[in-house]
Amino acid sequence: ETGVTQSPTHLIKTRGQQVTLRCSSQSGHNTVSWYQQALGQGPQFIFQYYREEENGRGNFPPRFSGLQFPNYSSELNVNALELDDSALYLCASSLGQTGGAFFGQGTRLTVV
Amino acid sequence: GDSVTQMEGPVTLSEEAFLTINCTYTATGYPSLFWYVQYPGEGLQLLLKATKADDKGSNKGFEATYRKETTSFHLEKGSVQVSDSAVYFCALSVADSWGKLQFGAGTQVVVTP
Numbered sequence: 001e002t003g004v005t006q007s008p009t010h011l012i013k014t015r016g017q018q019v020t021l022r023c024s025s026q027s028g029h030n031t032v033s034w035y036q037q038a039l040g041q042g043p044q045f046i047f048q049y050y051r052e053e054e055n056g057r058g059n060f061p062p063r064f065s066g067l068q069f070p071n072y073s074s075e076l077n078v079n080a081l082e083l084d085d086s087a088l089y090l091c092a093s094s095l096g097q098t099g100g101a102f103f104g105q106g107t108r109l110t111v112v
Numbered sequence: 113g114d115s116v117t118q119m120e121g122p123v124t125l126s127e128e129a130f131l132t133i134n135c136t137y138t139a140t141g142y143p144s145l146f147w148y149v150q151y152p153g154e155g156l157q158l159l160l161k162a163t164k165a166d167d168k169g170s171n172k173g174f175e176a177t178y179r180k181e182t183t184s185f186h187l188e189k190g191s192v193q194v195s196d197s198a199v200y201f202c203a204l205s206v207a208d209s210w211g212k213l214q215f216g217a218g219t220q221v222v223v224t225p
Contacts, residue, residue: 035213040217041217042215042217043215044215090156092156102158103148103156103157
């Protein structure tokens with residue numbers, strides 16, 4: 001059974017650019033959630049995808065968007081990057097809408 | 113809204129010492145409670161969980177009991193090792209919030225030989 005994998009592991013972008021982060025969910029998991037973790041803080045919920053539909057969203061602007069594919073993998077897209085978007089982005093997968101999700105190792109995004 | 117408060121770190125201990133990390137929560141429903149651990153440069157690993165009042169979660173020598181009367185879920189370990197050095201996050205999930213996890217700010221634990 002494979003775990004949750006994210007790519008890339010590190011990324012540097014310039015303010016105003018767009019970025020796409022990718023996540024492969026754990027085998028058999030149909031729900032993917034994305035979190036933003038700023039340095040020294042706890043993760044903050046961005047949104048969740050369940051069966052290819054956005055199923056819930058945290059307090060993030062519309063320039064944060066996502067997709068889930070039929071194989072349950074997912075993408076997080078961020079447009080018009082700002083310096084404050086610099087953070088560790090974590091993907092978590094679960095079977096259904098239960099807590100106790102399994103996390104990937106994260107993508108470290110730096111916006112300069 | 114739902115929130116989690118946990119003790120600030122860093123918590124510095126000697127090897128074989130007793131560890132307690134306090135966690136209290138506020139939730140409108142009946143949450144499930146979790147402890148996650150994050151080792152340097154890595155993502156989060158689920159350490160233990162409890163889904164209803166008086167449940168005790170345990171794993172790798174760590175324990176936490178869901179106390180509804182005090183809205184707490186304190187993490188304990190009787191004898192820590194250097195390898196337990198990490199950041200520990202308390203989190204909750206409410207049934208009608210799509211499994212969204214609400215995290216505390218994290219507590220860094222440093223165990224010295």
